[in-house]
Amino acid sequence: MDKFWLYLSIGASILSIGVALYLFFWVKKQPEGSPKAKEVASWIRDGSRTYLKRLYRTLILVVVILGFLIAIVFSFDLSKISTSQVAVVPINGLVMSVSFILGALCSAIAGYLGMSVAVEANVRTATAANESINKAFRLSFYAGSVMGLAMVGLAVFGMSMIFLITKDAESILGFSFGASTLALLAKAGGGIYTKTADIAADLVGKVEVGIPEDDPRNPAVVADNVGDNVGDVAGMGADIFDSYVAAVVAVMILGASSARLGLNYVVLPLIICSLGILASLIGIQFVRVGKNGKPGPALNRGTVITTISFAVMVSAFVLATSVNLGVIWATITGLGAGVIIGITSDYFTSDDRKPVFRTAEVSQSGAAINIITGFSYGLASIVPSVIGIAVATLLAYYLAEVNGLAGIYGIGISAVGMLSISGMIVSADAYGPIVDNARGIAEMSGMDHHVIETTDVLDAAGNTAKAITKGFSISAAALTVLALFAAYAEVVTASGLQVNMSLREPIVVVGILLGLMTPPLFSALTMLSVTENAFAMIEEIRRQFRERPGILAGTETPDYDACVDMAAKGSLSSLLWPALIAVGLPLLIGFVLGPNALGGFLGGSIFTGVIFALFMANGGGLWDNAKKYIEAGNFGGPGSDAHKASVVGDTVGDPFKDTAGPSLNTLITVMSLVASLFAPLIAAFHLF
Amino acid sequence: MDKFWLYLSIGASILSIGVALYLFFWVKKQPEGSPKAKEVASWIRDGSRTYLKRLYRTLILVVVILGFLIAIVFSFDLSKISTSQVAVVPINGLVMSVSFILGALCSAIAGYLGMSVAVEANVRTATAANESINKAFRLSFYAGSVMGLAMVGLAVFGMSMIFLITKDAESILGFSFGASTLALLAKAGGGIYTKTADIAADLVGKVEVGIPEDDPRNPAVVADNVGDNVGDVAGMGADIFDSYVAAVVAVMILGASSARLGLNYVVLPLIICSLGILASLIGIQFVRVGKNGKPGPALNRGTVITTISFAVMVSAFVLATSVNLGVIWATITGLGAGVIIGITSDYFTSDDRKPVFRTAEVSQSGAAINIITGFSYGLASIVPSVIGIAVATLLAYYLAEVNGLAGIYGIGISAVGMLSISGMIVSADAYGPIVDNARGIAEMSGMDHHVIETTDVLDAAGNTAKAITKGFSISAAALTVLALFAAYAEVVTASGLQVNMSLREPIVVVGILLGLMTPPLFSALTMLSVTENAFAMIEEIRRQFRERPGILAGTETPDYDACVDMAAKGSLSSLLWPALIAVGLPLLIGFVLGPNALGGFLGGSIFTGVIFALFMANGGGLWDNAKKYIEAGNFGGPGSDAHKASVVGDTVGDPFKDTAGPSLNTLITVMSLVASLFAPLIAAFHLF
Numbered sequence A, B: 001m002d003k004f005w006l007y008l009s010i011g012a013s014i015l016s017i018g019v020a021l022y023l024f025f026w027v028k029k030q031p032e033g034s035p036k037a038k039e040v041a042s043w044i045r046d047g048s049r050t051y052l053k054r055l056y057r058t059l060i061l062v063v064v065i066l067g068f069l070i071a072i073v074f075s076f077d078l079s080k081i082s083t084s085q086v087a088v089v090p091i092n093g094l095v096m097s098v099s100f101i102l103g104a105l106c107s108a109i110a111g112y113l114g115m116s117v118a119v120e121a122n123v124r125t126a127t128a129a130n131e132s133i134n135k136a137f138r139l140s141f142y143a144g145s146v147m148g149l150a151m152v153g154l155a156v157f158g159m160s161m162i163f164l165i166t167k168d169a170e171s172i173l174g175f176s177f178g179a180s181t182l183a184l185l186a187k188a189g190g191g192i193y194t195k196t197a198d199i200a201a202d203l204v205g206k207v208e209v210g211i212p213e214d215d216p217r218n219p220a221v222v223a224d225n226v227g228d229n230v231g232d233v234a235g236m237g238a239d240i241f242d243s244y245v246a247a248v249v250a251v252m253i254l255g256a257s258s259a260r261l262g263l264n265y266v267v268l269p270l271i272i273c274s275l276g277i278l279a280s281l282i283g284i285q286f287v288r289v290g291k292n293g294k295p296g297p298a299l300n301r302g303t304v305i306t307t308i309s310f311a312v313m314v315s316a317f318v319l320a321t322s323v324n325l326g327v328i329w330a331t332i333t334g335l336g337a338g339v340i341i342g343i344t345s346d347y348f349t350s351d352d353r354k355p356v357f358r359t360a361e362v363s364q365s366g367a368a369i370n371i372i373t374g375f376s377y378g379l380a381s382i383v384p385s386v387i388g389i390a391v392a393t394l395l396a397y398y399l400a401e402v403n404g405l406a407g408i409y410g411i412g413i414s415a416v417g418m419l420s421i422s423g424m425i426v427s428a429d430a431y432g433p434i435v436d437n438a439r440g441i442a443e444m445s446g447m448d449h450h451v452i453e454t455t456d457v458l459d460a461a462g463n464t465a466k467a468i469t470k471g472f473s474i475s476a477a478a479l480t481v482l483a484l485f486a487a488y489a490e491v492v493t494a495s496g497l498q499v500n501m502s503l504r505e506p507i508v509v510v511g512i513l514l515g516l517m518t519p520p521l522f523s524a525l526t527m528l529s530v531t532e533n534a535f536a537m538i539e540e541i542r543r544q545f546r547e548r549p550g551i552l553a554g555t556e557t558p559d560y561d562a563c564v565d566m567a568a569k570g571s572l573s574s575l576l577w578p579a580l581i582a583v584g585l586p587l588l589i590g591f592v593l594g595p596n597a598l599g600g601f602l603g604g605s606i607f608t609g610v611i612f613a614l615f616m617a618n619g620g621g622l623w624d625n626a627k628k629y630i631e632a633g634n635f636g637g638p639g640s641d642a643h644k645a646s647v648v649g650d651t652v653g654d655p656f657k658d659t660a661g662p663s664l665n666t667l668i669t670v671m672s673l674v675a676s677l678f679a680p681l682i683a684a685f686h687l688f
Helices: A002-029 A035-073 A078-083 A090-131 A133-166 A171-209 A221-257 A264-285 A295-320 A326-349 A354-365 A367-380 A382-402 A407-420 A422-444 A449-494 A506-547 A560-573 A576-593 A595-631 A641-684 B002-029 B035-073 B078-083 B090-131 B133-166 B169-209 B221-257 B264-285 B295-320 B326-349 B354-365 B367-380 B382-402 B407-420 B422-444 B449-494 B506-547 B560-573 B576-593 B595-631 B641-684
Strands: none
Touching: A002 A090, A002 A133, A002 A264, A035 A090, A035 A171, A035 A221, A035 A422, A035 A560, A035 A641, A090 A133, A090 A171, A090 A221, A090 A422, A090 A449, A133 A171, A133 A221, A133 A264, A133 A295, A133 A422, A133 A449, A171 A221, A171 A506, A171 A560, A171 A576, A171 A641, A171 B367, A221 A264, A221 A407, A221 A422, A221 A449, A221 A560, A221 A641, A264 A295, A264 A326, A264 A407, A264 A422, A295 A326, A295 A407, A295 A422, A295 A449, A326 A354, A326 A367, A326 A382, A326 A407, A326 A449, A326 A595, A354 A367, A354 A595, A354 A641, A354 B506, A367 A382, A367 A595, A367 A641, A367 B169, A367 B506, A367 B641, A382 A407, A382 A449, A382 A595, A382 B506, A407 A449, A407 B506, A422 A449, A449 A595, A449 A641, A506 A560, A506 A576, A506 A595, A506 A641, A506 B354, A506 B367, A506 B382, A506 B407, A506 B595, A576 A595, A576 A641, A595 A641, A595 B506, A595 B595, A641 B367, B002 B090, B002 B133, B002 B264, B035 B090, B035 B169, B035 B221, B035 B422, B035 B560, B035 B641, B090 B133, B090 B169, B090 B221, B090 B422, B090 B449, B133 B169, B133 B221, B133 B264, B133 B295, B133 B422, B133 B449, B169 B221, B169 B506, B169 B560, B169 B576, B169 B641, B221 B264, B221 B407, B221 B422, B221 B449, B221 B560, B221 B641, B264 B295, B264 B326, B264 B407, B264 B422, B295 B326, B295 B407, B295 B422, B295 B449, B326 B354, B326 B367, B326 B382, B326 B407, B326 B449, B326 B595, B354 B367, B354 B595, B354 B641, B367 B382, B367 B595, B367 B641, B382 B407, B382 B449, B382 B595, B407 B449, B422 B449, B449 B595, B449 B641, B506 B560, B506 B576, B506 B595, B506 B641, B576 B595, B576 B641, B595 B641
16 A cells, blocks of 8 residues: 555656646746846846855765765664674665755755746746736746746655655655755855845945835846845745655654554655645646736635645545544644744734834834834734644644544644645745846836836735745744654654653753754854845945946946855855754754753754744744835835834844744754754763 | 751841941931932932832732732642542631732832932932042942842841741742732833833934933933833842742742752751852942042952852851752852853953944944844854853752752752842942933033043943843843742642653643743733833923923923823833733643643743843843944944944844843743742643
């Protein structure tokens, strides 16, 4: 039975990859438009490719080093460590190492495909927007789907193949760790890149010299548009890929280790993912707008249909096979938690609700009051989301237990359930930066005003999708790491160690304390990189304006490459410390303070990781929309003192929502995977 | 033996209260100065008294309701609940209720004394500053000592008397809860008051109309000065009183319940506190400056001498009696952690270090970059402090265990050790707002410029002391709540319930998740109250300037009372939700989700409570000093764009460091006490 299931999921994954490739070539066949538009697009394309090339070079270095380490470490068979007879089994090391490299590779291919199509689709969307909104919308959304479908397809394909060959869930940990390593570099690096360019472009362009957004006279304008691709397309895709794989592997391990379950339950998460792929393929069909249709509702329709068909398919599958009924409840619980958190994000970031309205209103008293108010609402926004996660955890657990399934397996399934519809979610999300770029190209290449208006409409829908995706990815990550945490405990127990993770154990509390400080530290490092790089880029922009007055007059082309290069180099060289923390700190804690302290450490990092991720995503979105609300003519409108104050809030929120916040998911996933992967070694060797 | 110890501590406490009263009358005998100065001082005094009267009226209401509830609940003897024979013992309820009322009363008396002397000392300090800095310093520091000594004296006196009469450590929980209830109202209310007035006065006064700090034409200037007294004197005193008592009671309960210890270990924390009182009395003698002496080093000298004499006395006492050697190590560990956290606060808030320097430097790129940078350094500042707390926890635990003492008792003793020198710490801290007020009075009553210069020198030393106290009070609170957490578990166990607080239990994780969100929610509510009240007060100030042009011309006196009243009413009516959360949420969680979930909840609230308290205290101090660094003439100096940007940062930091941050200590203490107090009831009745 489980073999059949495996083939089924391999089939679904190949279908998904196939559709992605078909759409990829379809997008490339669409007309590119005027030579000027093509030129502008080529700047963005080249900038994005340069960054990606640099990123992958860094990645190869990291993967080679880590892959080598993994190959060595896993060549020792630690199961006999107690008898002091350590056997060397090189094939084990090789398998884990290859699995690790494959994970990074699959994620990289999905990211590369997604970004390649994005930098082709942006100019074509702008050109199509000249004709009609529904053509432009279809083009940009299908381009986004390339990433969404490639990602889920490659993930399921990779994991299924590894399991088919090794028949061992733990070897997929390597795959997951590879994907996470890439995600950490892509998400944090891309996040630093995009906000460096965005802040620098805005502060000098809009605030100092008073030229509009996307003005071609701004030397940082290309870097800003490149940033949308490297941060929001490639980075975000890698992030969800990471959670997606991690959730599956956690549940597979829990399925393998829990005595109550059979082998089918190891393969089950892959089946659920396959159903999610099919549901996404269905949902994508319904994302269309008519001539005067609205893109926002179209995207929502796609998500709703995907969710419903997915729930129906899972239920039908469970009822048709001998699978435990608890799986249905756990899946629905996960989807429900996603909805609650989506609604919360919406409440705290919509301009017809109190938080945004009040933040905009108090902007009349200056930037400081805007910041304090937005900050406070951001903190308050944690509450409903955390309650949502807590309720989902409890429900998934007890509904699974009631049906005779291990409760923790239920929590894992709810995470998998939530993430299964990633195909659709990522498609809607990747659409955002594509239309954002299309707007930039339209502006820079001097297209008609109605093109810019059309792309603005498309862009607004993209922002909402982005906010929902963030809530979704945070709650999915929260449930995923809870499952990973349980998987870690299972692996330690399997190593023959007594696991004690009570809050009454001082070593566990110490682990928790150290874990708690890690996400804030990581946020601080990434945000300081943004301000440091932005500070340098601001100087560069000012220098260009000062030394070449022709730029502002419009008679001279600015040196775009200088800013593109600065952002790329700055963001990648800033990754050293964050990456060391993510990989090194769990190992340090584990080998020095032992597996129980490491358990506490994982717990602590999950705690503040989730809290800060929620706060930063919602706070950032809130400030952004408070500014937009004022720009729409309220409280004095554009140019008023309230507007200036709200621009400060928006700029503060930028690295919150696009750099530090979203990287935290990846951080806690990477740390949990490192812990699980090295758990047998840590169980065997630790100081305390 | 333990009786003798009790009498000893009662003796020390009476000595402390006696010295406090002596200094109180000594301060009152000093010359008040010119009629104008007396008039200005009377405004501040009346405003402070009005607020305190209102606060105590609110308090009486709360105390009566809670006292009544406690009297009823504790009249039931729950120890026989399992046999279904619930005996009613009214005397038990009465004792707990009286203990509760006494706790609130003692803290209120200490706060009242401290504030009464502060509002007398401010004008006298200004007058003395006309003569010499050493006279002014002595006067203001001795006035601060009134609060420090009264506080520790009343706390030790109250606890010793209750224990002498009831011979039951748990009955002191009532005393501690009373003190915490007052602290919650005084600290959060005072924090909202002071920052409402401060922000409103600055934003309209300095930023909009461009008049200097403490200018008598500003309608909010009196409210601002009143705020220093109600927030920084009364609020801070109540906060430390709260931690001080809570640490002692936690250790007494641990001493009573741990089978390895004798009765002496129940009374031991009181003895340690007495030694701390004596050490503080010694240290205070050394706080003097010569004619051209510097007040900062003088304050530090007092702290160092107090710390050393305290360590020596504790060691001598332990060696001379049969007390376990682990007590010495635990005490020294606590003091050491305090030092580390003090040094950290100093590093992150000193203008000759990178964080403040960089924050000031990037202010040249605008307010947003200033905010992001300060925010990031604030997050990074968590790291060394958390490591300090973690190391102290581990050391205190293992050094106690090694010596045959229960490890958790060691953690408690390290908290008590740290807090024992509160007499000196609070004296140095209460000195700050007194000289701040003296400066205000000097400015408002038009004293000579050299008086203002002298008070500026005194003020700078006060700011450093304040930063150190904050680090001190947060780390003390962290260790205290860890001990309280253990005490809670002991009380639950004593009720015959199996305590399971493992991170692998979903109900515990859910408790933790709900706990995690509470400190951010509490911070959000208090800060939103500040912005809401400040927004209203800004309107009031603008109205006065608009309707009565004579105010700005200096020919008309503004309506100070209007602002004083607004701040008082606003801050007290804002307390409803924070207070309900602090008392109601633990009860809700306990009665619905059960004692294990409540344990998780306490843990979770401690986790984010400590993290946010550290971040907010250090971040706020950092922004404040970055502004001062620019005002000292760097990066363009006063009036430059960098300066304006840094003012935004400073204003954002104000409610961080003086409203939300310091209230979190109290919040987590109150919640832990509520849990311990109601633990037997919760153990008997809970839904899940």
